Amino acid sequence: MHRTLADDLSRLPALLQSARDLAAGELASLAERPVARTGPAPAADRLPEAGTGGAGALARFAERWAPGFSASAGPRYLGFVTGGATPAALAGDWLTGAFDQNASGAAGSWAAALEHETVGWLRELFGLGPAHSGAFVTGASASNLVGLAVAREWLGERLGVDVSRDGAAALGPVPVLSGSPHSSVGKALSVLGIGRDRLLPVPVADGDREAVDVAALDAALTALGGRPAIVVANAGTVNTVDFDDLRAVGALRERHDFWLHVDAAFGGFAALSPEFAHLVDGLDAADSVCVDLHKWLNVPYDAAVQFTRRRDLQVAVFHNASPYLGAPTGDPDFLHLTPENSRRLRALPAWFSLTAYGREGHREIVERNVRLARDLGARLDARPEWDVLAPVRLNVVCFTTSEAPTGERLAALADAVAEGGEAFLTPTVFKGVPALRAAFSNWTTTRDDVERVAAALTRALRA
Numbered sequence: 001m002h003r004t005l006a007d008d009l010s011r012l013p014a015l016l017q018s019a020r021d022l023a024a025g026e027l028a029s030l031a032e033r034p035v036a037r038t039g040p041a042p043a044a045d046r047l048p049e050a051g052t053g054g055a056g057a058l059a060r061f062a063e064r065w066a067p068g069f070s071a072s073a074g075p076r077y078l079g080f081v082t083g084g085a086t087p088a089a090l091a092g093d094w095l096t097g098a099f100d101q102n103a104s105g106a107a108g109s110w111a112a113a114l115e116h117e118t119v120g121w122l123r124e125l126f127g128l129g130p131a132h133s134g135a136f137v138t139g140a141s142a143s144n145l146v147g148l149a150v151a152r153e154w155l156g157e158r159l160g161v162d163v164s165r166d167g168a169a170a171l172g173p174v175p176v177l178s179g180s181p182h183s184s185v186g187k188a189l190s191v192l193g194i195g196r197d198r199l200l201p202v203p204v205a206d207g208d209r210e211a212v213d214v215a216a217l218d219a220a221l222t223a224l225g226g227r228p229a230i231v232v233a234n235a236g237t238v239n240t241v242d243f244d245d246l247r248a249v250g251a252l253r254e255r256h257d258f259w260l261h262v263d264a265a266f267g268g269f270a271a272l273s274p275e276f277a278h279l280v281d282g283l284d285a286a287d288s289v290c291v292d293l294h295k296w297l298n299v300p301y302d303a304a305v306q307f308t309r310r311r312d313l314q315v316a317v318f319h320n321a322s323p324y325l326g327a328p329t330g331d332p333d334f335l336h337l338t339p340e341n342s343r344r345l346r347a348l349p350a351w352f353s354l355t356a357y358g359r360e361g362h363r364e365i366v367e368r369n370v371r372l373a374r375d376l377g378a379r380l381d382a383r384p385e386w387d388v389l390a391p392v393r394l395n396v397v398c399f400t401t402s403e404a405p406t407g408e409r410l411a412a413l414a415d416a417v418a419e420g421g422e423a424f425l426t427p428t429v430f431k432g433v434p435a436l437r438a439a440f441s442n443w444t445t446t447r448d449d450v451e452r453v454a455a456a457l458t459r460a461l462r463a
Helices: 003-010 012-028 053-064 087-099 111-125 140-159 183-191 214-223 246-254 267-272 311-318 347-381 407-420 447-462
Strands: 133-137 176-178 199-201 229-234 258-263 288-292 304-308 386-388 396-401 426-430 433-439
Touching: 003 012, 003 053, 012 053, 087 347, 111 133, 111 304, 111 347, 133 140, 140 183, 140 229, 140 258, 140 288, 140 304, 140 311, 176 183, 176 214, 183 199, 214 229, 214 246, 229 246, 246 258, 267 288, 267 347, 304 311, 347 386, 347 396, 347 447, 396 407, 396 426, 407 426, 407 433, 407 447
Parallel strands: 176 199, 176 229, 229 258, 258 288
Antiparallel strands: 133 304, 288 304, 386 396, 396 433, 426 433
16 A cells, blocks of 8 residues: 555544544634635646645645635525535535445445435425435436436337437427526436427516416417427526416326426425425426425535436436346336436435434424525615515525616626625526526525625625
């Protein structure tokens, strides 16, 4: 063994303690450190010829790179839809690395059984029935990709084509209809060979809504003349967390032939709260469902789950034909269900957090985040310089300036808030109006953070 490796092995407990101390220090200061880092990063260094050992690498990282990392795990990082990591989830993530299981299948380890248990808990959490099977993937983009890949195979079944063998071209043009699809849907269609331009926009409801107009969707499906299609419904849009009427969309299958994929990346967590669970009524009728876990479940990146009713078609798409891996059985290994053969045990942090805090603990996070989002929305709505563009339906505030809401001005405001270090928000465009989004997903955010964010926005606007 190389002498540096041997030395690190002999001092492994001390090295892990040093890493623990660095992490604990960073987490202890998370609420007060700058939320974003906007300065230039160090220039790329040369590959070391002789290594410094684990302790040297840790010291080098702490000096050179750690100061430039954002506080994205903290309470005022409101960009994108970014959760943090609950204490139990963080512990589970560290153990994931320590145990280093390949969760591709059941051979030689209980890791896959733990993933099955965790998927079952999540299925129950989101109100899905036993007909839905699931697997962990990297994020919402991968979850949407898997769901739409199974939908593509279903289209082949309807048209008498074996897509997994003959390719997507054998299908001909594939109609994919949606009101306010996430950008990852277009990416998935590109990867799957269906094509981004096959995503056909359907009008949304009037006013400040992003939910699909169900009558317009009915008309668009009628115009296809009976050709099978894919419908992507949204349970929580990015800009305003609007929800399609899932029951009404699902009912259209009485007259039309389509696969219903629901993107519930973070909106699916409405199911945890009795006050908001009605927003996902009808989710169980979906053929495939996307839910992202490093958002509102507050587990570390990267983690999401995908569900489908047609695991047989999922296996047809993703099975890996190799003698040493084994053929898929009635209970197929996970490597036959997702794009990856090599799979990190992403389920373990989620298992830890669900075990530690249960349904009640995670419901409290959801309901508190919604209250805080509404608090910020009310503060902005009360000030004449701001214009809240839509009701705060769940955990995102979408707003702009009441005067001169140009893209350049809103981007400059976002930059100014980030440079001030108090908060991080991301720009968007809603109904053609440049805007900012504040997305509340973190388990540590409090009302004091809302006050600080509101003050930071006021300072940035005045500057």
